[in-house]
Amino acid sequence: MRAEVRESLRELARYRELLLNLTRKEIKVKYKNSFLGFLWSLINPLVMLVVFYVAFGIIFRVRSEGIAFYAFFLMSGILAWNFFSNALAMSVASVVNNGVLVKKIYFPREVLPLSYIGSAGFHFLLQELVLLAFMLGFRVPLSPWLAAFPLVVLLQTSFITGMVLWLSAFNVFFRDVQHFTEILLMAWFWMTPVVYPISYMLNALPAWAQKIYLLNPMAHIILLHQYVVYNAAHNAPSNTYISPYGIAGTALLSLALVSLGYLYFKSKEGRFAEFI
């Protein structure tokens, strides 16, 4: 089996150009024929920002929890969450939606979901750049931990990849998966400290429920984003929660999801063309 895995990885490497081209296509095509084009990629999180800023910042007065520059706190979480949720939503149905290709041409199928992750990642990185530019513009002091940003993205991307390999393969056989994913993402969003500080949740939950809440890998990933991009110095200590165990657990889980997901995907790949 090891030889097979090595062979399929080598094949994936041979098809890296296709992966790049499909990613590029996805980026190009997404806003093609729209007047504002690429700006949409910025408008979307900005609107989310306004909505949540009004709801949580002004109405629920989350700002009083010692969160300075609340808009940037929000933004660092929202952008990271959007990367996760966009990548997932787009890649779950990637194999099915590219049925024509799958039925007519051979190429390693994982290229399809991966290209959507690539496209979502591209938008995410651009949005982060714009965010950083705004932070500099508003003279929000940046954290030295920003240097760890690539590592955080790496962790997040591997978690996404693991999820996507399972879901997109599973979705070929059970189309329910793509509908289920939509609902899952919505529930998951509120179970993750994206728009509210984590202290809210931890204060409200009994100890045993806190433990369950902190099993959520996305919680640790978002907390990391808030730590390195938004800069924990602006946040009340009770709102910054960095758990080495949580991060190590998330990393291990991602690794397991990716490697097992890859094996699962490859073992089912040969039947994809029949089920589409």
Added chain:
Amino acid sequence: MRIKDIDRDLSKAPVALQVSGVSKSFRLYRDLNLSLKEKVINWRKRGYDLFWALRDVDLEVKQGETLSIIGPNGSGKSTLLRLMTRIMVPDSGSIRANGKIAALLDLGAGFHPDLTGRENIYLNASILGFTRREVDAIYDRIVEFSELGDFIDNQVKNYSSGMYVRLGFSVAINVQPDILLIDEVLAVGDEAFQAKCLQKINEFQESGRTIVLVTHNSDLAAQISHRILWLEHGRVKSLGDPVEVVQDYHAAMRVHPKGDEFGTREIRFTEVTMTDERGESKKVYRTGEGVVVRLHYEAARPVEDPIFGMGFYDHQGQMVFGTNTRLRDLPIPRVEGRGTVEFRIPHLAMLDGRYFLSVAAHTRDHQTDYHWIDKFLYFDVESPGRDAGYLSMDCEIRWSGG
């Protein structure tokens, strides 16, 4: 067009595609259960029938060989091709390919309508597994072959279907794969482009590359292949010399005589014969040979003004030639008792094929059939092979010029 080095000795050539003991079944779901709910409800019921698309297929395609796969619909041709490209995996057995494969299963399958022709060339080529640098080198050739000119920078969605197909073919054939798999796509495009495609395939063959072609056009297959594989019900029916296999295939695909017989029998045929001019009854005639069809009849009571006729039909049931005593102005005022009507045809005009004979006796207004025997007798025609088509015609060709 016939490939020039069709007799090239391939027995010692290395193997390009090795198909060993391949079987492939499909589950034909009675009602495709793709939702979890139905799956749970029908947990133990097996909601499908197994359909064997391929059964124990062995095949070795040599490098430089052109192999065509023919067979009726549902015989497994396309499935075999899909297995070769690895789009699907066999249930058992194995398929090994030596070299880069490009498959023309659907021209332009990888095209994205919102991208330009140029962008699609690169995208399509990378789907086929080729790198940007490899495409750069042949980009001009692809565009030239596709005859798209300045349209290459337009979005593909604005292309006509012909342009679409030309671009798709052009990419696949110009990326120079080691093995080219083609599924029926030659049936598209206008004749000029088809001729161009054939020429390109010819070049491809001459450069020693391997081609596997799935087609319904067995004559085309015979022309351009080294060998032909005839599949039927997922099994290898025959594999070998293109001309022989295609001949057998044609023979098998012909309909068998139906022999319907009806009518009032006021006039009844007692015997019908078809012979050559010397009176010898045969199964095979040559084009140009003379034949005689004799209808022996019997009328128990007098019948006024009957019409006697005969006709030749091809294997698809189309009448090739038909005539009768009314059309040929032979009045028969009245028949009673026994008699004979004779049709003499000095030259059979049909080319190769199997033909069926029908004979009839009916009233002048054709309202009532006395006796009609439909396609009860068949014979084959063999032509010297100098002409193509359905009929032999006299033709004199002259040439003048330098």
